[in-house]
Amino acid sequence: MLLVAWLAAVPWTRQRAVSAWRRGRLRRRWDRACRFAGLATVNDRIPRIVRHREVPAGDRLMVRVPKGSERAELEEAAERVAAVLRVRQIRITRDVERADLAHVDVVRRDPFDGTDPRMPARLPWPWRDRRQVSLWDPVPVAVDDMGDTITLSLPGRHVLIGGEPEAGKSTALSAVLAAGALDPNVRLIGLDAKRLELALWRPVFDRLVFNNMGDAIDTLDELIGxxxxxxxxxxxxxxxxxxxxxxxxxxxxxxxxxxxxxxxxRKAREAFNARAIDLAARGRAAGDDPRARDAEAEHGRGAVQLPGSAGGAVGDALLNAGCLRHDSGRGLGHQRLQRRRDRHQHARRGVAAGRRRPSPAVQELLPE
Structure with missing residues (x-):
């Protein structure tokens, strides 16, 4: 009795005891849900939980399917399992390395509704108390819909941050800049045409350029050198x-x-674009890492706003200039894309009027 009272009085032992009780309860309910959902094999084997982790939205599990079964069967029975567990949703994805393992998200609540004390309205950055970090380590930049931290590995990648107004572009950029500022082995070189976002970080920058095309081109020349x-x-x-x-x-x-x-x-634009293409295409392996944050993303026109990239594809996106469009300054790729659209529209009008038949290449681009 005294031992139980002592365990209940000490906070860390109480938390571990409650966590163990929750894990055991979830395992028992999971087993019962799998049997009610008809997932038991002829040998009376069911998918078993091999790993469990609590997150603000619910639980994240790793499940091993029994011999003679497959992940698709578990995915088909996800709604029945969710109904027995009395949760919002069950999401299942296959493990990339082993076919007998599945990652299961048990969604119990909305982590952003403000009711969970682990998810306050303002989330502190996980590295806020660190004196020094390394940019070679994954950087926490956001949280997913389960309330779990999302990290981004920066070396060897280009990053494009885009979105609607108030979508959180500045917050995402601030996380990257803060990580770079806390690493003594990082050189920060910034370009800020608006003279607002990066200006607040001026003390940590080795060089900062504003809305001066000559200085921007000189900065890219130094980086290329x-x-x-x-x-x-x-x-x-x-x-x-x-x-x-x-x-x-x-x-x-x-x-x-x-x-x-x-x-x-035009001359300054072409000079900057040529250097940006070179830096984005060749700078990854050399440790020069361009990041781009554009303003509002255009919706309904399929516009790609810039040379920057997610997953290192910016150089390719810039070289394929027909995929780029700038509506205000008639920038890189606009004329080529506009000519292609005009040809396609003219071909459609010709087909509708019965005057001529488009070439096979144009037929593939026309909608069904």
Whole structure:
């Protein structure tokens, strides 16, 4: 009796005891739900929980399906399992390495409705109390719909941040900048046409350029020169990628990228675009990491706003200039895309009037 009272009085033991009781209760209810849903095999085996973690929206499980069964059967019975567990939803995804394992999200509540004390209205950044971090480690940038932290590995990737007004672009950019500022082995070079977002971080930047196209082009020239020197170092070392011991990383955030890529001065615009393409295409392995945050994303027109990329595809997106459009300054790729659209519209009018038949290439691009 005294032992039970002591366990209940000490906070950390009480929390662990409550967590163990919840895990056991979930396992018993899961087993019962699988049997009610008809997931038991001929040998009376059911999917078993092998890993369990509590998150603000509910539980995240790793489940092993029994021999003779498959993940698709569990996915088909997800609604029946959710009904027995009396939860909002059951989401199931396959493990990328093993076919007998499935990742199961048990959604019990909305983590953003303000009722869960673990998810306050203002979420503190997980690294807020750290004195020093490494940009080679995954950086926490957001939370998913389960209330779990989402991290982003920055070295070797380009990042494009876009969205509607008030969508949180500045918050996402601030998380990346804060991580770079806390790493002593990172050089911050920024371009901010609006002179607002990055200006607040001026003390941590090694160089910061505002709405001056000449300074922006000179900055990209310096980065390309550093990139070439690093590739010479990699060639002499017989390696393909940059390592932390080779030198600092360069983090290059660009705010309001369309100002530079769609500048009214044609020569300055073309000079900036050519250097941005070179830096985005070749800078990844050399440790030069461009990040782009554009203003409002255009909806309904399929516009891609810039040279930046998610997953390192910015260089390819820029080279395929027909996929880019800038409506205000008639920037990179607009004329080529507009000519292609005009040809397709003319071909459709011709087909409707019965005057001529479009070529096979145009037929593939026309809607059914």
């Amino acid at each position: 550093e990139m070439d020197r690093r590739y010479e170092h990699l060639e002499q070392a017989g390696r393909r990628s940059w390592r932390p011991s080779d030198g600092p990383l360069y983090l290059v955030p660009i705010d309001e990228l369309r100002f530079y890529t769609a500048c009214e001065d």
